[in-house]
Amino acid sequence: MKATGIVRRIDELGRVVIPKEIRRTLRIREGDPLELFTDRDELMLKKYSPIASIERFSEGTAKSLGELSGYLAVICDTDTVLHAHGSGKRALIGKTVSDKLTQIMQERRSYLANLSEGGDIVPITAEGDGNVTAQVIVPIVAGGDCLGAVAVLSQEEGAKMESFAVKLARLTADIIANQFES
Numbered sequence: 001m002k003a004t005g006i007v008r009r010i011d012e013l014g015r016v017v018i019p020k021e022i023r024r025t026l027r028i029r030e031g032d033p034l035e036l037f038t039d040r041d042e043l044m045l046k047k048y049s050p051i052a053s054i055e056r057f058s059e060g061t062a063k064s065l066g067e068l069s070g071y072l073a074v075i076c077d078t079d080t081v082l083h084a085h086g087s088g089k090r091a092l093i094g095k096t097v098s099d100k101l102t103q104i105m106q107e108r109r110s111y112l113a114n115l116s117e118g119g120d121i122v123p124i125t126a127e128g129d130g131n132v133t134a135q136v137i138v139p140i141v142a143g144g145d146c147l148g149a150v151a152v153l154s155q156e157e158g159a160k161m162e163s164f165a166v167k168l169a170r171l172t173a174d175i176i177a178n179q180f181e182s
Helices: 020-025 052-069 099-107 163-176
Strands: 034-039 042-047 072-077 081-085 110-114 135-143 145-154
Touching: 020 042, 052 072, 052 145, 052 163, 072 163, 099 135, 099 145, 135 163, 145 163
Parallel strands: none
Antiparallel strands: 034 042, 072 081, 072 145, 110 135, 135 145
16 A cells, blocks of 8 residues: 555544545546445545456456457456457556546447548557457446446457447447346
8 A cells, every 4th residue: 555645634524535636546536436445443445346346247248248259358347447358358458448438438328430431449448459440339337327338349450340249249238237237
């Protein structure tokens, strides 16, 4: 754990303000859920990721999507690529999602782009993804909240995302979202 040197007081309602620079660094936005942990005399806050809480399920879902589609399959929460399956997965797993992907998730609309048709490829990670030539991105929405996204990516020259891949990505996003519906 890293000390910041910042000290805050708790108000009469038990609230404490997390400094803006820390919220920005950790990508904590208004309304984001935080998980609280205690260890002896320490209190720890962690940004809560519902998708990360179903780790094995979402990992298996990424694998199934990758195998069925034949493309690189990616599952992320609103901050990080959690799982990927297919060629190029190591370059994505654990990386921070890009601002453009965050915007797509906030808009809660699917996104399809084929470079061969002049489409604008959205980088999945903040570091960029290199050779993606076609993609479909589908936000995972449950209870009105966007929890993350499912992406199917091709790196083949001249690739065009076919309708079956779009349907598989939408189905995968729906299946994950249904894990959180009551």
